Amino acid sequence: MQNQLAGRGxxxxxxxxxxxxxxxxxxxxxxxxxxxxxxxVKGWPRLDLRLFTNMPSVRDAQNAGAQSAITxxxxxxxxxxxxALPTGVLAALHLEEFARPDxxxxxxxxxxxxxLAAVPSIVYGILGLAVFARALALGQSVITASLTLALLVLxxxxxxxxxxxxxxxxxxxxxxxxxxxxxxxxxxxxTLPAAIPGIATGTxxxxxxxxxxxxxxxxxxxxxxxxxxxxxxxxxxxTLPIQIFNWTKESREEFQVLAAATIVVLLLLLLxxxxxxxxxxxxxxxxx
Amino acid sequence: MxxxxxxxTAEGLSLRQSRPRYGEKVIRFxxxxxxxxxIFTTFGILISLLIPSIEFFLEVPITDFLFGTTWTPLxxxxxxxxxxxxxxxxxxxxxxxxxxxxxxxGASIYLSEYASTRVRKxxxxxxxxxxxxxxxxxxxxxxxxxxxLVLIKIFPGIEVFNALSAGLIMGIMxxxxxxxxxxxxxxxxxxxxxxxxxALGSTKRQTAIKVxxxxxxxxxxxAFxxxxxxxxxxxxxxxxAAGLQPQLSFNPLIGMQTMxxxxxxxxxxxxxxxxxxxxxxxxVGMLLFVLTFIMNxxxxxxVRRFRQVYQ
Numbered sequence: 001m002q003n004q005l006a007g008r009g010x011x012x013x014x015x016x017x018x019x020x021x022x023x024x025x026x027x028x029x030x031x032x033x034x035x036x037x038x039x040x041v042k043g044w045p046r047l048d049l050r051l052f053t054n055m056p057s058v059r060d061a062q063n064a065g066a067q068s069a070i071t072x073x074x075x076x077x078x079x080x081x082x083x084a085l086p087t088g089v090l091a092a093l094h095l096e097e098f099a100r101p102d103x104x105x106x107x108x109x110x111x112x113x114x115x116l117a118a119v120p121s122i123v124y125g126i127l128g129l130a131v132f133a134r135a136l137a138l139g140q141s142v143i144t145a146s147l148t149l150a151l152l153v154l155x156x157x158x159x160x161x162x163x164x165x166x167x168x169x170x171x172x173x174x175x176x177x178x179x180x181x182x183x184x185x186x187x188x189x190x191t192l193p194a195a196i197p198g199i200a201t202g203t204x205x206x207x208x209x210x211x212x213x214x215x216x217x218x219x220x221x222x223x224x225x226x227x228x229x230x231x232x233x234x235x236x237x238x239t240l241p242i243q244i245f246n247w248t249k250e251s252r253e254e255f256q257v258l259a260a261a262t263i264v265v266l267l268l269l270l271l272x273x274x275x276x277x278x279x280x281x282x283x284x285x286x287x288x
Numbered sequence: 289m290x291x292x293x294x295x296x297t298a299e300g301l302s303l304r305q306s307r308p309r310y311g312e313k314v315i316r317f318x319x320x321x322x323x324x325x326x327i328f329t330t331f332g333i334l335i336s337l338l339i340p341s342i343e344f345f346l347e348v349p350i351t352d353f354l355f356g357t358t359w360t361p362l363x364x365x366x367x368x369x370x371x372x373x374x375x376x377x378x379x380x381x382x383x384x385x386x387x388x389x390x391x392x393x394g395a396s397i398y399l400s401e402y403a404s405t406r407v408r409k410x411x412x413x414x415x416x417x418x419x420x421x422x423x424x425x426x427x428x429x430x431x432x433x434x435x436x437l438v439l440i441k442i443f444p445g446i447e448v449f450n451a452l453s454a455g456l457i458m459g460i461m462x463x464x465x466x467x468x469x470x471x472x473x474x475x476x477x478x479x480x481x482x483x484x485x486x487a488l489g490s491t492k493r494q495t496a497i498k499v500x501x502x503x504x505x506x507x508x509x510x511a512f513x514x515x516x517x518x519x520x521x522x523x524x525x526x527x528x529a530a531g532l533q534p535q536l537s538f539n540p541l542i543g544m545q546t547m548x549x550x551x552x553x554x555x556x557x558x559x560x561x562x563x564x565x566x567x568x569x570x571x572v573g574m575l576l577f578v579l580t581f582i583m584n585x586x587x588x589x590x591v592r593r594f595r596q597v598y599q
Binding site: 010011013014017018020021022023024025027028029031032034035038039042086087088090091093094095098099109111112113114115116118119120121122123124125126127129130131134135151154155158182183184205208209211212213214215218219241244245248256259260263266267270274 | 309311312318320322323325327329330333336340390391392393394399411414415417418420421422423424426428429431432433460464467491496514517518520521524528548551552555556561569570573577580585587
């Protein structure tokens with residue numbers, strides 16, 4: 001009867017196994033879909049211009065908006081990028097192009113960066129509180145938040161920049177060096193430009209992580225109700241995730257709707273950033 | 289004059305560098321300094337945790353902290369036994385891991401061994417979108433949707449803030465971490481091993497379970513450990529959905545406080561720098577850092593060893 005190598009029971013088990021695997025993947029994807037639909041439907045009644053033109057409130061749900069949170073997010077993220085991007089790219093250039101590979105110290109730096117990428121974000125909040133807010137007396141300001149978030153995303157930027165640099169073929173460097181360019185000229189004029197698409201993608205993804213981050217900012221003063229837009233780096237601030245968090249704590253249903261509407265704004269912002277990242281990757285993908 | 293030109297040319301052609309390049313040295317120094325920022329960060333974290341922690345342990349004996357069963361920092365004669373925070377962290381982490389390990393591993397086997405290239409191209413990025421959702425959004429979803437629309441119907445006695453909803457949603461959040469790292473590990477298994485198994489008559493399932501998973505095991509374990517580390521360190525989901533009540537209990541239907549949500553709650557108030565409550569943030573933070581540090585290093589080492597085997 002059975003001329004197959006595997007018996008019928010085995011084949012049935014194989015099918016069941018495959019379906020179980022598929023279901024485990026589907027549960028994640030389905031939860032994502034339910035989450036997106038739920039927040040959109042829930043936030044829909046308040047998804048209008050008031051979110052952008054009005055200031056937050058915990059009393060007047062009808063007229064509350066999220067303007068200070070939107071401007072605060074833009075301020076904080078701009079300075080985060082300004083600090084983290086150059087530092088991360090320079091550090092990656094050092095590790096990938098200049099440092100002696102496989103020295104003991106180099107391995108230590110690498111493990112250190114990998115560990116920093118996995119340190120809980122709230123620990124960065126503690127660092128920011130102790131060092132930037134209190135020891136350096138920068139207080140609960142935009143720059144404290146930006147410095148803290150910059151340290152938080154730095155490992156991610158370093159790791160993705162190194163990958164982008166590593167993907168640039170060796171012979172481009174060799175060609176440049178053979179023509180008499182110094183190592184820095186080679187790195188700056190040949191390797192770095194060739195790696196820019198990869199660096200841009202990695203940086204945008206790192207910054208979108210910083211935009212959604214709330215935990216460290218809880219320790220850095222973003223929780224207090226801010227009904228003004230920041231006017232400088234030492235100004236008080238709030239951000240979108242913090243504003244969402246503040247509204248989830250309110251018991252009245254209107255504020256939950258407001259939270260959902262603000263979540264939609266935050267997710268759209270992240271979606272736009274991700275599209276830019278994918279667009280850059282697809283547009284400039286080079287094959288060597 | 290002709291002689292002069294000739295010697296100049298000869299010098300220009302010489303492979304020896306003609307003059308020291310100071311600019312090059314300065315730039316190298318700047319680059320190295322940027323790389324050192326990561327080391328300063330680690331030292332900054334250690335020092336900013338250590339000093340207030342030591343001050344804390346001068347007031348509260350470390351044994352009272354580690355083995356005490358009551359956490360009441362805001363009372364007049366507050367007690368600082370961290371076990372209730374630890375048990376809250378453990379309960380929620382166990383729930384999250386019970387969701388994330390089977391689903392993450394299942395998803396990774398499907399993506400690496402079963403899915404066609406086309407299906408992979410759609411499903412993998414979709415799963416990774418999960419990793420990009422801000423945790424505050426997951427917290428909102430756990431509290432408003434999962435607890436109030438779903439769990440309350442299944443467990444009528446459940447509290448509004450409970451460990452179960454936070455744990456379940458955290459598990460979903462960690463799926464991409466576990467799935468993508470395990471998939472990397474499985475993709476690195478040489479296809480010769482699979483072909484050998486097929487040649488001996490194994491089915492796809494037998495190959496996956498008996499050949500690919502064992503071959504990729506250290507990479508998969510590294511993914512699990514990193515997932516656990518993320519669960520322990522996650523803050524916003526528990527702060528929003530699990531409540532702020534320290535409880536030494538293993539009942540997932542009640543509210544609990546974790547190490548992270550204590551830090552968030554205490555730290556967002558305006559505490560005086562020298563007060564014992566302020567220092568307690570750092571003591572709990574130290575414990576959190578040490579626990580996640582051990583797991584991260586373990587996971588990083590496993591991945592390294594795994595890479596060495598197949599390269």
